[in-house]
Amino acid sequence: xxxxxxxEMPYPYVPEEVEQSYGTSRVTLPRSYCDPKIAADLxxxxxxxxxxxxxxxxxxxxxxxxxxxxxxxxxxxxxAGALARRTKRAKIAIVGSPLPHRDNPVRVAEExxxxxxxxxxxxxSGFVRGxxxxxxxxxxxxAYTRQRFEEAHDLIIKAWTTPEPFNWEGRxxxxxxxxxxxxxxxxxxxxxxxxxxxxxxxPWVADHQYTFACFLTPYEWTEQLTNAYRQRCAEKGLxxxxxxxxxxxxxxxxxETDEEAERDGQGLLWYLYRVRHPYFNLPPGYVSPQAQAKAxxxxxxxxxxxxxxxxxxxxIVIAGxxxxxxxxxxxxxxxxxxxxxxxxxxxxxxxxxKVRKSMKLFAxxxxxxxxxxxxxxxxxxxx
Amino acid sequence: xATTTPGDTAAMLGxxxxxTRTIGGVQLEVLSGGRGEPLVVLHDYEYFNEWQPFEAALSxxxxxxxxxxxxxxxxxxxxxxxxxxxxxxxxxDLLRELGSxxxxxxxxxxxxxxxxxxxxxxxxxxxxxxxVDAVGIKVGGITDRDITDTFVIGPKDFLQVAWHDPAAGAxxxxxxxxxxxxxxxxxxxxxxxxxxxxxxxxxxxxxPKLRRRxxxxxxxxxxxxGESDRIVTTDYGRAYAAAIPGAGFETIPAAGHxxxxxxxxAFVAAVSAFLRAE
Numbered sequence: 270x271x272x273x274x275x276x277e278m279p280y281p282y283v284p285e286e287v288e289q290s291y292g293t294s295r296v297t298l299p300r301s302y303c304d305p306k307i308a309a310d311l312x313x314x315x316x317x318x319x320x321x322x323x324x325x326x327x328x329x330x331x332x333x334x335x336x337x338x339x340x341x342x343x344x345x346x347x348x349a350g351a352l353a354r355r356t357k358r359a360k361i362a363i364v365g366s367p368l369p370h371r372d373n374p375v376r377v378a379e380e381x382x383x384x385x386x387x388x389x390x391x392x393x394s395g396f397v398r399g400x401x402x403x404x405x406x407x408x409x410x411x412a413y414t415r416q417r418f419e420e421a422h423d424l425i426i427k428a429w430t431t432p433e434p435f436n437w438e439g440r441x442x443x444x445x446x447x448x449x450x451x452x453x454x455x456x457x458x459x460x461x462x463x464x465x466x467x468x469x470x471x472p473w474v475a476d477h478q479y480t481f482a483c484f485l486t487p488y489e490w491t492e493q494l495t496n497a498y499r500q501r502c503a504e505k506g507l508x509x510x511x512x513x514x515x516x517x518x519x520x521x522x523x524x525e526t527d528e529e530a531e532r533d534g535q536g537l538l539w540y541l542y543r544v545r546h547p548y549f550n551l552p553p554g555y556v557s558p559q560a561q562a563k564a565x566x567x568x569x570x571x572x573x574x575x576x577x578x579x580x581x582x583x584x585i586v587i588a589g590x591x592x593x594x595x596x597x598x599x600x601x602x603x604x605x606x607x608x609x610x611x612x613x614x615x616x617x618x619x620x621x622x623k624v625r626k627s628m629k630l631f632a633x634x635x636x637x638x639x640x641x642x643x644x645x646x647x648x649x650x651x652x
Numbered sequence: 653x654a655t656t657t658p659g660d661t662a663a664m665l666g667x668x669x670x671x672t673r674t675i676g677g678v679q680l681e682v683l684s685g686g687r688g689e690p691l692v693v694l695h696d697y698e699y700f701n702e703w704q705p706f707e708a709a710l711s712x713x714x715x716x717x718x719x720x721x722x723x724x725x726x727x728x729x730x731x732x733x734x735x736x737x738x739x740x741x742x743x744x745d746l747l748r749e750l751g752s753x754x755x756x757x758x759x760x761x762x763x764x765x766x767x768x769x770x771x772x773x774x775x776x777x778x779x780x781x782x783x784v785d786a787v788g789i790k791v792g793g794i795t796d797r798d799i800t801d802t803f804v805i806g807p808k809d810f811l812q813v814a815w816h817d818p819a820a821g822a823x824x825x826x827x828x829x830x831x832x833x834x835x836x837x838x839x840x841x842x843x844x845x846x847x848x849x850x851x852x853x854x855x856x857x858x859x860p861k862l863r864r865r866x867x868x869x870x871x872x873x874x875x876x877x878g879e880s881d882r883i884v885t886t887d888y889g890r891a892y893a894a895a896i897p898g899a900g901f902e903t904i905p906a907a908g909h910x911x912x913x914x915x916x917x918a919f920v921a922a923v924s925a926f927l928r929a930e
Binding site for chain 2: 405410411413548549552553554558561562565
């Protein structure tokens with residue numbers, strides 16, 4: 270089991286009533302509420318925490334979102350570039366590059382290749398379709414995110430694996446001379462991770478033998494998704510998936526005691542409790558009309574408004590004393606076969622000292638006990 | 653499959669039939685009724701494939717043909733279709749197949765854009781063109797959003813911008829999240845929106861080249877507008893008319909984006925008068 274430190278780099282200093290009045294924390298919450306001096310302090314603090322993760326022996330995960338107070342990491346190659354130079358050993362998992370929303374996939378291939386060389390092969394290249402609120406910042410046709418994702422993916426993989434310049438005339442992108450310099454440090458290319466929260470893309474991910482990453486899904490759901498991957502492999506005669514094929518992102522906090530973790534870990538819920546705009550969140554065609562009709566008639570739940578306790582039960586929050594956290598991670602590993610634990614260790618207003626304390630406790634008292642889970646898998650043997 | 657609405661409604665709506673036709677290689681559901689010169693009605697995006705009173709009224713003097721656009725209602729959407737001009741070519745085929753050089757085209761909202769794209773390509777089969785609260789052209793500056801983004805507002809706010817009398821609109825339209833719809837109906841409404849997004853997302857609801865091309869339209873054209881339309885305003889409508897040589901511009905009072913639903917009598921009178929003219 271490998272454990273990754275993660276923060277969305279939030280800018281929490283927007284009064285709640287302002288967020289309420291705009292009806293959204295994303296897309297159209299005016300940028301006038303961002304003080305660049307505070308942003309500068311926050312970026313540097315968050316990057317310091319990532320460096321601390323490297324010191325502690327943890328791996329690193331980064332992602333990006335756009336036009337939002339919830340995530341200031343708007344350009345993941347920049348944060349990854351800063352960390353590639355300032356960290357020494359951690360894997361840097363970029364989860365991921367939002368392929369449908371990037372106008373130039375060849376540029377994505379260049380970014381990852383360059384990062385992989387600078388970090389001497391520490392990059393994990395995640396590709397994501399992007400949540401609904403990513404549609405408007407990039408102005409992508411919602412119904413085409415899947416098709417654009419697949420074409421961009423095919424183009425990038427070909428760009429990384431073809432020794433000579435090649436021609437590309439697809440539906441969405443056209444190039445006459447694709448010839449990416451540098452080559453990726455890891456050959457044929459860095460490990461690929463794909464995120465998913467429904468059964469829709471599981472067969473595609475399994476067929477490509479990529480690592481499937483579930484974010485904040487309840488145990489039951491995570492189990493269903495990972496089982497679907499296994500089943501697909503069995504049907505297709507592919508090798509039985511090892512734990513390195515599965516990653517899970519949870520909100521995590523390790524305290525001295527369960528009580529302390531519950532008290533100080535509450536700050537993580539800031540991320541879940543932000544105002545979600547119904548139409549920016551679900552633009553027309555982003556999910557199929559059939560699925561959306563079923564969801565609308567089913568009433569639709571609000572799983573993210575659950576209490577801390579409920580989120581703990583679902584496995585979305587993993588918090589407690591070191592012993593409790595060990596037990597929860599063992600359970601997650603045994604039930605869902607997870608080999609990569611992505612830990613959102615920071616959200617909202619959670620102060621640096623508490624985040625660092627939790628990270629240190631995890632690294633010293635939890636990590637040694639869970640590292641051996643699935644360790645026979647070569648990809649899970651950390652540096 | 654032919655359907656006739658029974659009883660009193662039939663007297664009001666007249667006889668019409670629904671069938672599936674292959675036009676331009678695409679399977680479309682088509683409603684039709686009435687006798688006379690053909691009048692093809694191209695619908696807007698918040699749409700249900702039901703025979704409307706204004707269509708019944710126009711069918712007294714015309715053979716009214718109402719196809720559901722590719723990707724709307726029960727019509728298929730070929731995988732390679734991704735812009736309004738794909739639809740324009742389907743309707744160019746329809747006009748040719750009708751075998752008459754006297755077809756009039758009545759385009760409503762997005763249907764008006766499609767009709768305009770048809771007319772700038774070829775008017776050989778066209779007699780007259782009516783554009784109603786049409787989208788499709790760029791009028792304002794780079795930072796002006798000429799056309800209200802109705803994808804990011806709920807049904808109640810939608811009625812506020814789309815209807816002169818939003819309460820009447822709530823009665824008249826079938827909107828996701830407002831009207832009680834069963835699963836197939838809701839799926840259809842959501843698919844209509846999905847198709848609209850595929851066809852109109854970027855550039856948003858317009859073709860940057862269309863306004864200049866409108867100078868090619870050489871058939872009598874009426875641009876008809878609901879006075880209270882706040883999706884596309886009357887100023888936008890005037891700019892549309894000004895781009896088409898000789899086009900007339902008329903407004904319908906106490907009507908928004910759907911004058912044919914909100915003021916069907918005044919709407920039918922205006923359209924009939926224009927279509928009757930020699």
